[in-house]
Amino acid sequence: xxxxxxxxxxxxxxxxxxxxxxxxxxxxxxxxxxxxxxxxxxxxxxxxxxxxxxxxxxxxxxxxxxxxxxxxxxxxxxxxxxxxxxxxxxxxxxxxxxxxxxxxxxxxxxxxxxxxxxxxxxxxxxxxxxxxxxxxxxxxxxxxxxxxxxxxxxxxxxxxxxxxxxxxxxxxxxxxxxxxxxxxxxxxxxxxxxxxxxxxxxxxxxxxxxxxxxxxxxxxxxxxxxxxxxxxxxxxxxxxxxxxxxxxxxxxxxxxxxxxxxxxxxxxxxxxxxxxxxxxxxxxxxxxxxxxxxxxxxxxxxxxxxxxxxxxxxxxxxxxxxxxxxxxxxxxxxxxxxxxxxxxxxxxxxxxxxxxxxxxxxxxxxxxxxxxxxxxxxxxxxxxxxxxxxxxxxxxxxxxxxxxxxxxxxxxxxxxxx
Numbered sequence: 001x002x003x004x005x006x007x008x009x010x011x012x013x014x015x016x017x018x019x020x021x022x023x024x025x026x027x028x029x030x031x032x033x034x035x036x037x038x039x040x041x042x043x044x045x046x047x048x049x050x051x052x053x054x055x056x057x058x059x060x061x062x063x064x065x066x067x068x069x070x071x072x073x074x075x076x077x078x079x080x081x082x083x084x085x086x087x088x089x090x091x092x093x094x095x096x097x098x099x100x101x102x103x104x105x106x107x108x109x110x111x112x113x114x115x116x117x118x119x120x121x122x123x124x125x126x127x128x129x130x131x132x133x134x135x136x137x138x139x140x141x142x143x144x145x146x147x148x149x150x151x152x153x154x155x156x157x158x159x160x161x162x163x164x165x166x167x168x169x170x171x172x173x174x175x176x177x178x179x180x181x182x183x184x185x186x187x188x189x190x191x192x193x194x195x196x197x198x199x200x201x202x203x204x205x206x207x208x209x210x211x212x213x214x215x216x217x218x219x220x221x222x223x224x225x226x227x228x229x230x231x232x233x234x235x236x237x238x239x240x241x242x243x244x245x246x247x248x249x250x251x252x253x254x255x256x257x258x259x260x261x262x263x264x265x266x267x268x269x270x271x272x273x274x275x276x277x278x279x280x281x282x283x284x285x286x287x288x289x290x291x292x293x294x295x296x297x298x299x300x301x302x303x304x305x306x307x308x309x310x311x312x313x314x315x316x317x318x319x320x321x322x323x324x325x326x327x328x329x330x331x332x333x334x335x336x337x338x339x340x341x342x343x344x345x346x347x348x349x350x351x352x353x354x355x356x357x358x359x360x361x362x363x364x365x366x367x368x369x370x371x372x373x374x375x376x377x378x379x380x381x382x383x384x385x386x387x388x389x390x391x392x393x394x395x396x397x398x399x400x401x402x403x404x405x406x407x408x409x410x411x412x413x414x415x416x417x418x
Contacts, residue, residue: 005037005405008106010098010122012091012115014043014071016054018289019234019265020320021140024202025112026066028138031398033068037405040070040106042098047078049235049267061101074098082268084157088117095121103130108405110136113168116161120168127171136404137172140202142185166190174404178202179318181341198404203394204323209296217301221262221287228259228371230333231302233295234321236267241310241358243269244335246276248360248367249284257283259367261306264298265289299328303377304370307334307342311358318345323392326351326384331377333366335359349391351384 009029013022029039045057062073076094079086095118109126111119119137126135142165169175169190176198177183183197215225223229236242245261252259261284263273270286277284290298299305305325318341325332332352336342343354355366370377 005032005108006104006106007032007037007039007108007110007405008103009039009041009043009110009112010119011041011112012044012094012118013048013112014041014046014073015066017046017048018292018295019049021112021114022048024140024320026069027203027394028110028398028401029069030067031394032402032405035398035402037402038070039068040072040104042072042074042101044076044078044094045073049237049265051078051080051082051268053078072101074101091115091117092121094118098122099125106130106133108134108136110138112138112140113165114141116165116168120164123168123171134173134405135171136174136176137169138176139169139182139186140178142182172196174198176200176401176404179341179345181344182318198400200397200400200404201392202318202320202323203392203397204327204388209300209327210293212297212300214301217297221298221301223260223301224258226258228304228367229262229302230259230304230306230367231262231264231298232306232308233264233299233324234319236263236265236270236273238269239310239313240267240269240308241313241335242273242308243276244358244360244363245306245308246273246280246282246284248363249277249282250280251360251364252283253281255364257364257368259283259364259371260285262287262298262302264295295324296328299324299330302328302330304333304367305330305352307332307336307346308363309334309336309340309342309357311337311356313337313340313357318342322346323388326388326392329381329385331370331380332384333363333370335363335366349384349387351380351387353380 011025013020015022015026029041033039046054060075064071074097076097077090079090099121111122113119169186169192174196175186175192177186178201180199183199186192186197187194242263249261264287266289274286307319322345332346334342334346334352334354335357336354337357338354346352346354353366355362
């Protein structure tokens with residue numbers, strides 16, 4: 001009788017966190033359960049993007065069953081200020097917790113990176129104790145490249161990170177990346193053979209959005225009918241460069257422009273942004289994270305959805321918010337490097353326009369440009385929704401993972417299955 005595949009997932013982020021990598025890790029795990037896998041996930045307590053462990057969590061270890069996935073949460077050090085060194089120490093403490101936890105006999109292992117350092121520690125143990133078990137690294141961000149592009153590290157530290165990332169990716173059985181550009185970088189920069197690289201695109205983690213009562217939602221937030229409302233959602237970190245959005249709001253105020261910028265979410269830069277808003281007249285406002293229903297409503301009630309990136313950020317990540325933006329049917333305004341992955345994705349979907357990153361005047365002008373032609377804006381929004389339904393479908397992504405992990409009875413991994 002065929003034994004079900006036993007998949008062991010290692011990831012820093014997992015629901016109830018709602019932003020970043022967490023929804024994808026959970027959807028992948030649950031999707032595999034629905035396809036007959038036994039899935040166990042070793043994850044952290046919810047703490048992102050607030051960088052504070054959520055109320056009710058924080059035990060040394062905590063087991064849960066979430067939609068058929070056996071989840072074990074491990075307490076680790078969570079820095080109040082996630083600058084590079086505290087964040088690295090945080091990842092190391094989490095990795096050590098994972099390393100010294102009982103793994104059992106999985107038929108396949110998936111490590112989600114970032115976190116790079118904890119994934120490397122997991123890979124080191126796997127090489128010793130589970131050397132014949134297929135090891136998959138799922139690359140959501142290129143870690144070393146991110147350190148360089150955000151200006152958060154350099155010199156010996158950056159070289160060390162790059163060496164660790166190189167070793168991790170080259171030692172994996174398979175490297176899964178979320179974009180073709182990532183595949184090229186993993187091959188060119190780290191020497192991973194193309195045969196061991198698989199591209200599996202991220203998808204929208206939201207259910208089908210019920211039609212929002214736009215008039216009521218806008219009224220509830222105090223938005224006038226004649227305002228151009230530009231909404232940015234998700235993490236408020238260094239790589240988002242959201243200080244430029246506050247400055248665009250200042251220009252809108254000075255020019256008496258009816259453009260309002262809304263930042264929804266939390267993150268390491270939220271307090272600094274709030275202070276920047278308090279120190280100048282601006283049309284930019286900050287809202288706290290929203291539940292799925294309110295999140296879907298605010299996306300549909302905005303005129304424009306914003307992706308904003310720090311100048312220089314081009315190759316390190318594909319913003320996960322784009323998948324949700326495309327599902328909403330609203331046009332996208334991307335303040336991004338013209339040659340970067342974000343710009344390429346927006347152009348591929350024909351779902352919006354791109355303006356230079358770090359230029360508040362260009363950001364404000366882009367919002368006005370989109371709002372000036374409602375028919376064109378509606379067409380861009382419809383294009384994004386179509387792209388999401390065809391290119392970014394969840395079912396096909398989960399099927400790819402299922403096929404990748406394969407039948408544990410047909411390879412060496414069978415010797416490790418229960």
